[in-house]
Amino acid sequence: MAARVGKYWNPYVETLSRKEIRAIQLKRFRDLLAYAKSRCAFYGEKYQSIEPADIKSIEDVRRLPLVDKEDLRKAQDGKDPFPFGDILGVPPEDVTTFRQTSGTTGKPVYVPESWESWQWRVEVWCHILWMAGFRPTDRVFIPFGYNVYVAFWEGHFAAEKLGCMVVPGGALDTKGRINKIIEVKATGLLNTPTYGLHMAEEAEKMGIKPSALGIKRMECAGEPLPPATRNKLEEAWGAEVYDHIGGTEPCAWAAMCGERSGLHIMEPFFLVEILDLETASREVAPGELGVAVVTPLGRRSFPLVRFNTKDVVRKGTDGCACGRTSMKIEEVSGRADHLTKVRGVLFTPVSVEELVRAEFPEIVEYEIVVQKEGIMDEISLRVEPKVEMAASALKDVAHRLGERLKIKTNLRFKIQPVSLGELPRYTLKSKRFKDLR
Amino acid sequence: MDQGNLENLRKIKEKIDGIETYAQQLRSLGEGVPAVETNARCILTSVYLLKFGISDILDVNEAGTQISPPKGGTL
Numbered sequence: 287m288a289a290r291v292g293k294y295w296n297p298y299v300e301t302l303s304r305k306e307i308r309a310i311q312l313k314r315f316r317d318l319l320a321y322a323k324s325r326c327a328f329y330g331e332k333y334q335s336i337e338p339a340d341i342k343s344i345e346d347v348r349r350l351p352l353v354d355k356e357d358l359r360k361a362q363d364g365k366d367p368f369p370f371g372d373i374l375g376v377p378p379e380d381v382t383t384f385r386q387t388s389g390t391t392g393k394p395v396y397v398p399e400s401w402e403s404w405q406w407r408v409e410v411w412c413h414i415l416w417m418a419g420f421r422p423t424d425r426v427f428i429p430f431g432y433n434v435y436v437a438f439w440e441g442h443f444a445a446e447k448l449g450c451m452v453v454p455g456g457a458l459d460t461k462g463r464i465n466k467i468i469e470v471k472a473t474g475l476l477n478t479p480t481y482g483l484h485m486a487e488e489a490e491k492m493g494i495k496p497s498a499l500g501i502k503r504m505e506c507a508g509e510p511l512p513p514a515t516r517n518k519l520e521e522a523w524g525a526e527v528y529d530h531i532g533g534t535e536p537c538a539w540a541a542m543c544g545e546r547s548g549l550h551i552m553e554p555f556f557l558v559e560i561l562d563l564e565t566a567s568r569e570v571a572p573g574e575l576g577v578a579v580v581t582p583l584g585r586r587s588f589p590l591v592r593f594n595t596k597d598v599v600r601k602g603t604d605g606c607a608c609g610r611t612s613m614k615i616e617e618v619s620g621r622a623d624h625l626t627k628v629r630g631v632l633f634t635p636v637s638v639e640e641l642v643r644a645e646f647p648e649i650v651e652y653e654i655v656v657q658k659e660g661i662m663d664e665i666s667l668r669v670e671p672k673v674e675m676a677a678s679a680l681k682d683v684a685h686r687l688g689e690r691l692k693i694k695t696n697l698r699f700k701i702q703p704v705s706l707g708e709l710p711r712y713t714l715k716s717k718r719f720k721d722l723r
Numbered sequence: 724m725d726q727g728n729l730e731n732l733r734k735i736k737e738k739i740d741g742i743e744t745y746a747q748q749l750r751s752l753g754e755g756v757p758a759v760e761t762n763a764r765c766i767l768t769s770v771y772l773l774k775f776g777i778s779d780i781l782d783v784n785e786a787g788t789q790i791s792p793p794k795g796g797t798l
Contacts (some may be wrong), residue, residue, distance in 0.1 A: 296776045296777075298724075298728070298732060298776065298777060298780045299776050299780060302724075302780065306724075306780070306783050306784065309783045309786075310779055310780070310783050313779075313783070314779075401764065401765070401768055402768045402771055405768050405769075405771075405772060406771075406772065406775070409772050409775075409776070554779075555775075584771075584775055
């Protein structure tokens with residue numbers, strides 16, 4: 287054990303055999319289901335005919351219907367105790383933390399956390415940060431006001447628990463944040479990929495090389511982080527950049543280790559199923575894309591059972607050079623609700639992100655718009671150059687981009703260059719894909 | 724899991740159980756005193772997390788990875 291000290295946050299958990307992991311998951315699943323049925327009207331009704339004691343295998347788990355965001359909205363809408371309704375798993379007076387989803391796809395879901403459940407989330411994040419190499423000697427800068435959204439609160443509290451010095455950077459503009467990084471000699475950042483790129487761009491404008499700022503590692507949140515974007519961030523900041531995936535409802539449930547190749551599912555804190563995109567009923571094979579269905583196995587204030595995250599991921603295998611034994615996902619491909627058909631072709635906006643960041647350093651920002659022109663779908667890409675460019679050079683970039691997109695996506699894009707500063711810059715969740723059909 | 728690790732886990736689990744007992748007693752003794760009750764509750768939350776990360780692992784090992792389904796309805 288001594289040799290492993292320092293490498294793992296909890297070596298007992300992180301090096302369990304697959305058999306042990308599965309046994310713990312199933313036990314915790316039964317416990318959670320029994321608890322949820324007895325405390326939440328929503329689950330009492332939904333799983334009325336299912337006895338927790340009958341769940342003895344993963345096949346038994348699959349008999350339970352999935353829960354999605356719309357179910358949660360309905361369970362809360364106008365129901366007592368306000369505003370959490372039939373999904374609240376503890377007495378209302380035990381709720382200590384209020385968070386909500388961003389409401390991008392409809393009415394927000396309100397997420398109650400008791401002290402215990404919040405600390406459970408923080409513990410998961412301790413695993414994530416430790417895995418990414420954060421240590422008590424780090425000074426962690428978080429360049430956001432966190433508001434009612436969960437993303438950086440968890441990271442903040444987990445970094446504190448690790449023993450890092452945490453510097454919150456809300457209520458500063460980007461220049462102020464860069465200056466604060468210099469002032470406190472920050473060594474770590476919790477960031478969105480978009481804002482990481484934006485900060486790098488602003489630092490350059492201030493005559494500062496981002497790689498000279500002293501940031502050694504960055505944990506990204508809030509958006510997909512395809513390899514090209516991660517490479518670009520690593521190059522700009524001269525830092526190791528780590529990805530994770532999660533959400534307000536289930537918590538973060540998979541994250542990168544030092545190998546930075548795929549994401550470890552945070553077993554046995556979670557039971558994660560990667561199911562086929564068409565029916566969400568069959569576990570996909572390693573290498574296949576599927577939708578992630580997540581059960582957090584220890585939160586009592588907001589119990590979630592088989593929550594369909596609608597995150598599309600590529601399933602990996604277990605085992606890793608880092609020694610952790612959890613299952614991995616190879617990549618996060620996007621959101622099922624962003625996976626759309628354009629002129630009959632399946633399209634995901636992440637493919638554009640990947641291409642632009644990998645091959646077009648001239649482009650600093652972009653926006654994808656899909657709309658109807660007559661009866662036809664039209665897809666256009668508005669692109670903003672990094673610096674002022676001659677019309678002929680811009681035309682050349684637009685032409686190359688159109689050609690590359692055609693090969694990568696099988697779609698013919700209308701490329702529309704825009705002026706410097708015309709496209710919005712995002713801090714938290716970016717909205718670069720607009721489907722106006 | 725090897726015997727050395729199992730032995731260490733047993734010792735840790737024993738301490739976790741002890742802390743739980745003391746924290747519960749503390750909470751009872753301090754009933755009506757928020758400074759005692761609240762801090763005892765925080766200790767019990769840490770106990771919950773330690774059980775999650777340690778005691779459950781030992782239980783699954785000692786049960787030969789076959790844990791019986793629960794009888795009651797509480798977590």
